Amino acid sequence: MSSTETLDETQVVDTAQGKIRGRRTGGVFVFKGMRYGADTGGANRFRPPQPVEPWAGVQDAFEYGHQSPQMRSMLADKGPMSEDCLRVNVWTPGLDAPSRPVMLWFHGGGFEAGSASQKVYDGTRLALRGDVVMVSINHRLNVFGHCFLGDRLGEAYAGAGNVGYLDLVAALKWVRENIGAFGGDPDNVTIFGQSGGGRKVSLCYAGHDAQGLFQRGIVQSGSHLRVQSPEHAARLTDALLAKLEIAPGDPAKLLEVPTDVLTSAQIKVMRETRSRFSPVLDGLAFQAHPFVPDAPKISAHLPMMVGTTRTELSNQLGYEEGAFELDMTELRRRLARYVGEEAVEEAIAVFQSESPGASPSELYFVIASARGYVLDQTIMAENRVHAGSAPTWSYQLVWRSPAEDGRRFSQHTLDLPFVFDNVAKAPHLTGPESEETRALAQAMSETWISFARTGDPNNAAIPEWRPYDLTDRPVMLFDASSRLAQDPFAAERRFMSRFPTQQMGKTLHR
Template sequence: MASRLLISKRSLLIAGLSLAALPAIGQEAHPVVTTTNGPVRGQTDGGVAVFKGVRYGADTGPRRFQPPVPPTAWTAPADAFAYGAASPQGGAETNQSEDCLFLNVWSPGLDRERRPVMVYIHGGAYSNGSGSSPLYDGTRLARRNDVVVVTVNHRLNLFGYAFLQRIAGDPFRDSGNAGQLDLHLALEWVRDNIAGFGGDPGRVMVFGQSGGGAKIATMMATPAAAGLFHRAATMSGQQVTASGPWNATRRAEAWLDALSLPKDRAAEAATMPVETLLKAAETTDPVLGFGGLYWGPVLDDRTLRRHPFYPDAPSQSAHIPMIIGNTHDETRAFLGGDLANFELTWEDLPGKMTGREMRIDVAPEPVIAAYRQMYPHYSPSDVFFAATTGARSWRGAVIEAEARAASGSPAWVYQLDWRSPINGGRRGAMHTDDIPLALDNVAATGSRAQGPEAQPMADRLSKAFVAMARDGNPNHTGLPAWDRYDLARRQTMIMDEPPRMEDDPRGGERRLFAAIPYVQPGT
């Protein structure tokens, strides 16, 4: 019977029909899969086996600031029915704990099919979020595309990135990249166990948005992550440079000062209450001069020995095909909440385009003049949002794409231009808008992708990601031919209705900012 179902399933795939009505092969109401740590019991949802809150690492509380370790093995099936805790953070996550090394798996078949594996790494910079958002639910992506989907929790903010090496010495030598080491352990779990969930350990794609993409860019230059994934996709998430050891130390010192801990007592932070540590992290960042403390990967000469994409693309991942994406109006997500930014005058504009908003050291007047020449129809508010986007995250994406092209490494670049109709479209194609499209979750709670074009857009982008996971190439029948990015043409897929290819979109902006030294936000 199983073989007949398998044949039927393949026939439907060839015919391009939906798998939604098919029973999941080899699944019971509460399927059990044996992992290297012990058996786990999941549930089924619409023909997809779902395992939530699967432990991949031990409680980090007793080992605060230390590398993760595998959990103590168990023998009785552990229920994997609910999401595990998120890392402690100042965000809106309701379930937080230092015991946070959990992952989630969605699979359309617990068999020997060896499906592509898509591991989504959440955003929230390096400080907030979890793999448990409704936007990241893998049910539709797994069921509609015959792939295995994984999401991950790991240590964030000070718990994952407080650099105490130069203050507290050898016992804390790995503290600046503990959150990255968690991700490595999670990917080792995938390598060792995903075949039992119907996945192919030789076809693992990591993809992530914002901080998730930055974590991926960092792993592409991290020796310990070599071989743990085979394709990559980043969405508005760049990490050109990491924190240098001195800036990271300055931040750790500012944090210790807020804790009233002198340097010779820094080790006491390993036993202080979580709430106290998080409150102290709200102190003003001594490098940026504003906001709470920035946390992120550190050039510690142990885990991370070079900057992710400086001075070039890392050779260790040159063979890995990569999608690099961004949205046209990134900063409308951060700056569009202030309604006054939509009513700016030309007189207001120079005072708004400060280093805090632009993140590079440039006078506003020549930038404004350049934008008025390139886009004479732009309003002052249009220039404000476009210039802040161009100087910040979009530029990081261009730098990474150019570095990949210069090294001959395969990269496909997209720009989301499609605007959600929310707020009359005034927020544009802003940061985060491609999440529900890539994960095929336009109807999920929190999705901004609405209107009759939302699902067709999700079909285009999600199937490109699936194609990348399956074949190492994002081309599929729902898109025009998508060429690899090169320095001669800078080919970019414009994700819009309809989608189209453009050479060097926003080339004037690219040339404008290329003349100004780039500063990775936060580093």
């Protein structure tokens, strides 16, 4: 097991790779920026993650590590970016017997952006509330994690299109090997993530490499049903080579391109092609699409929680000009791209029947969100039921936030401060702390903890929650007073069931 020694408010843990020094902060021991894989730059670019070389002495783990190279945005941390980004962070109440449930967080940002060091992801309160070990990671993103090279550079690079996913697997292996030294149970690991993080959880259910490394998962606003075809991924690589003025027959030069130049080039390619460097159906990591036409059999024995917020896209679409001041004429015009002109009137009638007081802007956000996020979540849950999988619990966050005068309703990312019990760190999402925010934080964090502990989300903070089925379709509606509803918004669900997932096309929402 582990050997430890106390140095004032610091603690040294003996991992399989070497000694690590963390710090006691806020009632928990915190270890940040530890390496779970070698630097992915130089000769390791586009290759599967390589093991960390053991070290002598003690390494300090006081600061978050580097994040994957990406465009600077609100999704990225202000800290350094580099290809030395395979980093893991741990919050633990104690370094004693390895008996605590482990909750491994995959950050959001699609497959192209984000970092585990966002304030709202701080694991202190979740670890203390549930006596769990909270873990988060950084990994390769965008072109660094998903540049499909096929057979262009030989066998060593055949899996380049999915090395970002293989980084997740490497992190899971690090957890299995080391988490006991941090007081965690390596045989009780829950993976969870929101948005792009939910997509990564989806991939782990579908990929053979991840099997046996986790016991359950939570997909928050990120049901990932399909991956890119190799043909489409190859066209993206061709576009990247052209942007960098590299001859198609000389792809090895990609290994020599400076990190900042490669980052800039892939951003331009994404904008011009309206597509993204993301996981690929390469026949290696993935032999089939994750959840369509069927749920993966290899993970059918693993329970899952899956859900969305009510108006996911009031976050993203809220940045469109005039999105919060729509009239009915403009609503009809904008809805056409989601449901087609022929179905616009029916969509409005159906959704107005469920939300009779909704403004045109709210209807826009609800319908667009149902077409994307909610439909995909429903397909995932239905396909798991069809496959006879372990229980799947379905939820929706319907609480209407007062932030920004309430104009974003129940937006994408609104679940984060409640799940992590970090409302005070996210007033831009939730507004000021209140009785309602405290009730939601208790309900959602306790539910996530209960699921991580036993594989069943039921707990004293919520009503009895039954798994999803195709008859009653029970869904937990998280609100100031949460409730279990049978097939809530049934007319909306039936209307949207005529459409395929938007993931059939070239672009994906984050």
